[in-house]
Amino acid sequence: MAIIQQSKINNAFMKAKQENRQVLFSSTIEVQNAVDPLTFFKNGKEKYRGERFFWKDSSNELILAGIGVEKSFQYNEVDHRFFEAESEWKRLIDDAVIDNPSDIPGTGPLLFGGYSFDPLSEKEEEWADYAASQFYLPRHMLTISQGKKYLTVNILCMPNNEEESAIQTDINDLLSMGEKVQGMKSGEEASIEEINKEAWIQAVEDVIEKLRAGELQKVVLARKIKAVFKETIKPPNVLEALLNEQPDSFTFAFESGESCFIGASPERLIRKNGSKVLSTCLAGSIRRGTADEEDNRLGLELLNDQKNLQEHAFVVRMIESVFAKYCKDVEIPEGPTLLKLRDIQHLYTPVVGTIDEETPLSALIQSLHPTPALGGEPREKAMEVIRQKEKMDRGLYAAPIGWFDYRGNGEFAVAIRSGLLKNNEAFLYAGCGVVADSDPLSEYTETRIKLKPMLRAVGGIES
Numbered sequence: 307m308a309i310i311q312q313s314k315i316n317n318a319f320m321k322a323k324q325e326n327r328q329v330l331f332s333s334t335i336e337v338q339n340a341v342d343p344l345t346f347f348k349n350g351k352e353k354y355r356g357e358r359f360f361w362k363d364s365s366n367e368l369i370l371a372g373i374g375v376e377k378s379f380q381y382n383e384v385d386h387r388f389f390e391a392e393s394e395w396k397r398l399i400d401d402a403v404i405d406n407p408s409d410i411p412g413t414g415p416l417l418f419g420g421y422s423f424d425p426l427s428e429k430e431e432e433w434a435d436y437a438a439s440q441f442y443l444p445r446h447m448l449t450i451s452q453g454k455k456y457l458t459v460n461i462l463c464m465p466n467n468e469e470e471s472a473i474q475t476d477i478n479d480l481l482s483m484g485e486k487v488q489g490m491k492s493g494e495e496a497s498i499e500e501i502n503k504e505a506w507i508q509a510v511e512d513v514i515e516k517l518r519a520g521e522l523q524k525v526v527l528a529r530k531i532k533a534v535f536k537e538t539i540k541p542p543n544v545l546e547a548l549l550n551e552q553p554d555s556f557t558f559a560f561e562s563g564e565s566c567f568i569g570a571s572p573e574r575l576i577r578k579n580g581s582k583v584l585s586t587c588l589a590g591s592i593r594r595g596t597a598d599e600e601d602n603r604l605g606l607e608l609l610n611d612q613k614n615l616q617e618h619a620f621v622v623r624m625i626e627s628v629f630a631k632y633c634k635d636v637e638i639p640e641g642p643t644l645l646k647l648r649d650i651q652h653l654y655t656p657v658v659g660t661i662d663e664e665t666p667l668s669a670l671i672q673s674l675h676p677t678p679a680l681g682g683e684p685r686e687k688a689m690e691v692i693r694q695k696e697k698m699d700r701g702l703y704a705a706p707i708g709w710f711d712y713r714g715n716g717e718f719a720v721a722i723r724s725g726l727l728k729n730n731e732a733f734l735y736a737g738c739g740v741v742a743d744s745d746p747l748s749e750y751t752e753t754r755i756k757l758k759p760m761l762r763a764v765g766g767i768e769s
């Protein structure tokens with residue numbers, strides 16, 4: 307399949323030489339009969355290990371699979387980390403040669419990546435592969451939007467380099483139909499370690515005391531478990547399981563070096579499409595029932611539970627205030643509804659607004675992150691308590707992960723229900739909103755339920 311006309315690449319290289327600067331060349335075409343995005347992702351495993359990403363949104367409108375890092379944007383500077391990637395990206399795009407006949411968000415050149423939860427927390431070894439802000443411009447990307455497939459190829463043309471000839475071979479390899487991706491088998495060999503369980507329950511107790519003393523109103527405390535397998539855990543297999551079992555979640559994988567951050571989160575931080583912006587408040591939880599009757603009863607209980615309604619209300623109030631600052635026509639329903647996932651149900655409130663199209667997505671992300679569904683209320687105080695009491699580097703867990711394209715559209719999820727894969731080890735994370743009325747053991751049980759989907763997907767439990 308001829309993907310790019312050689313003459314177009316030659317022109318871009320010529321431009322780079324003549325103007326003596328790097329020029330991004332990007333070409334997008336619609337591809338028929340192409341492989342599915344998971345196979346495309348898997349096909350990159352030999353040549354592009356550590357340089358892949360995968361994304362599916364919660365409404366199942368868009369899938370992205372990126373292979374190979376044409377340019378990486380990494381920043382550790384705390385104050386500017388939200389803006390640097392997007393502003394450097396804008397500079398690159400302004401001078402780029404882009405050939406994209408479709409006007410579909412998520413096609414053409416885009417950056418995929420994320421911002422760590424808290425750049426001020428002490429960094430642990432397991433997160434060494436990720437920066438405080440890290441984004442990839444992929445070499446090859448398959449986009450699935452409204453049932454159509456598009457292939458984008460991005461080439462950074464340097465003034466001193468010759469045109470590339472290997473592009474076509476690479477593309478043929480990636481689009482070839484390999485073995486079908488299988489879900490993970492349950493691994494009886496798994497050993498699962500709960501890290502500092504007692505200390506964590508004590509930390510919840512300490513935080514409840516602070517909340518009752520009126521020092522602050524809400525703190526989200528998280529913990530992690532470590533699952534060790536005999537064999538290397540394969541990201542495509544985990545993705546396959548998550549796609550099947552969590553169809554209404556954002557499903558993502560983000561590789562760097564030997565690590566793969568992966569998960570299926572039900573929570574959107576922000577979506578921007580032209581002047582339309584959308585966020586969702588998700589906080590307050592209860593388990594699923596085994597039969598419909600029990601499930602409905604539990605749902606009703608959640609909708610009327612004061613502790614959970616309070617947990618949820620902090621999030622709505624905060625997101626509402628950020629939207630009020632940036633948007634007109636903000637719409638928020640009167641009360642929450644239920645969002646039911648395979649293992650858990652949540653209180654859910656969508657927030658929509660209209661924004662000046664020129665507002666950068668990174669400005670919204672910076673204002674929203676972390677919402678009280680992941681941090682607490684008030685934000686800065688809660689972050690200090692988290693650093694002090696959690697004693698854990700969250701890395702990308704609970705952090706913004708997603709993409710923005712060259713037209714300023716994009717979407718970021720909050721990376722909960724997630725874990726970090728490193729060869730045969732998986733670090734899985736879960737947290738819960740602690741308020742004055744919390745009970746430490748119930749919060750612990752809530753994190754156990756939240757860990758289930760990832761534990762099942764990596765092969766650590768049977769059901």
Ligand SMILES: C=C(O[C@H]1C=CC=C(C(=O)O)[C@@H]1O)C(=O)O
Pocket residue numbers: 526528573588589590591617652678679680704722723735736737738739756
């Ligand atoms: C922090 C997590 O969940 C948040 C999102 C939904 C419900 C939550 C809760 O009820 O506590 C949390 O705020 C997590 O899954 O790790």
Ligand SMILES: [Mg+2]
Pocket residue numbers: 589590591617738739752
């Ligand atoms: Mg909760």
